[in-house]
Amino acid sequence: MASTTPCLALLFVLGIWAFQVSSRSIPEASMSDKFEQWMASYGRVYQDAFEKDKRFQIFKENVEYIESRNAGHTAKKYKLGVNEFTDLTNEEFKSMRNGYKMQRSTIVASSKTSSFRYENVTAVPSSMDWRSKGAVTNIKDQGQCGCCWAFSAVAAMEGITKLKTGNLVSLSEQELVDCDINGEDEGCSGGLMDDAFEFIISNKGLTTESSYPYQGVDGTCNKKAAANHAAQITGYEDVPSNSESALLKAVANQPVSVAIDAGGADFQNYKSGVFTGECGTSLDHGVTAVGYGEDDDGTKYWLVKNSWGTSWGEDGYIRMQRDIDAEEGLCGIAMEASYPTA
Known part of the structure; x- marks a missing residue:
């Protein structure tokens, strides 16, 4: 029996060596x-x-x-990563997922006020995250429908509804896609958050997501489902254009609809960190600024809720660099921001 011990030891050593070689x-x-x-x-x-x-x-x-x-x-302060869009060209991705119409000057707005209610705000918190205050619903997914404008407007409306009533209610984007079709808004073919606010005001509210579920395609307006209004707004205001300081005052007080240039490959493949570009100012995507803060290395950022599902970005969110030299902000985030009032 004793003579087998060296053999067993040798076999053990050879086994480890073989495993290491095969692993390599x-x-x-x-x-x-x-x-x-x-x-x-x-x-x-x-x-x-x-x-x-x-x-x-x-x-x-x-x-x-x-x-x-x-x-x-x-x-670089951000990382790219594989997500559910990795089998799409950038052109395909933009055509499916974006849909903001950069046509602010053509809007005839009867419910928009020229005032900016936060103009005289002199102090804001050093950071803000409306998620932690219960004013942001879960990340949604617009699918292959260019109705980002509807998701942006609804997220801002969900926020102000929570602040005014104390209740966070998931509202219906599909109602906007199907029923808001008489102006610039064209469902999956694109639209504007301001026009969405106009429709919501004239419609005297929106119904819930559960009453009018999202389908991701253009449909016929279901007036019966839309009749039960779950939330209302009284008006909306534009944030003074090309002013990150004005946008900061607004976001410190409520979630804000913003338009950005999200057409670049880095944006499509964004995974984590503070996004610093590359992007321009050809606004093509509607999202919602739901906070702001400062990264560990001192980089200031906007916290932005997207509508591309949770596999994209930081569980569906992106942090975008704030306080850059350009007055329009990174990716044009300060160019055409607005928020509903209630």
């Missing part, structure tokens, strides 16, 4: 493996092999872009 020889998952894993994670199924191969090539290019951007910008 296992290659990193190939791009095709990553794609298959990604498809399984997001339940993606393609109509045929041609479509799958096309999407794989786009996925591969996006992953390579993400990895090169993350590796090549070590000082």
Whole structure:
């Protein structure tokens, strides 16, 4: 029996060595493996092999872009990452997910006031997060419908409703998509938050999400479902344009609808951190500023609620750099901001 002990010891050592060698020889998952894993994670199924191969090539290019951007910008304050949009080209992504119409000058607004109620505010908190105050509903997903404008307006209305009544109610974007069709707003084909506020006022309110659920497509106005108004607003105001300081005063007091340029590849693939660009000022997406703060390294940011689901960004949110040199703010966030009143 004693003679078997050295043999067992040798086998044990050889086993460890073999495991270490085999571990080192296992290659990193190939791009095709990553794609298959990604498809399984997001339940993606393609109509045929041609479509799958096309999407794989786009996925591969996006992953390579993400990895090169993350590796090549070590000082960058944000990271990119794979999400449910990684099989889309940037043009496809923008056409599906954006939809803000940069046409403020054409609006005939009967309920908008020229005043700015927060103009004389002299002190604001150093940070604000309306989520922690119960004034923000869960992240929603607009799907392949360019009605970001509806989600932005509804989020701002949900916020002011909570502040005025004490109740947080999830309101219906689909009612806006289906029923607000006589002006600039065109459902999945785009619209404006200010026009949405106009409709809500003339309509004497909005119903709940549960009463008029979101479908992600243009539909016929369900007047019966829309008849039970769950919340109302009395008007709305525009934040003075191109002033981050004015926007700060507004966001310190309530969630605010903002328009941004969200067309860049970095925005599509944003994962975490304080976003510092790249973007311009061609406003194409409606979102909601629900707070602000300062990162650990001192970088100031806006806390922005998006409507692209929770796989995008920081569980559906993005922190965008605040107090930059350009008066319009990063991605034009201070250009066309507005909020409802109640």
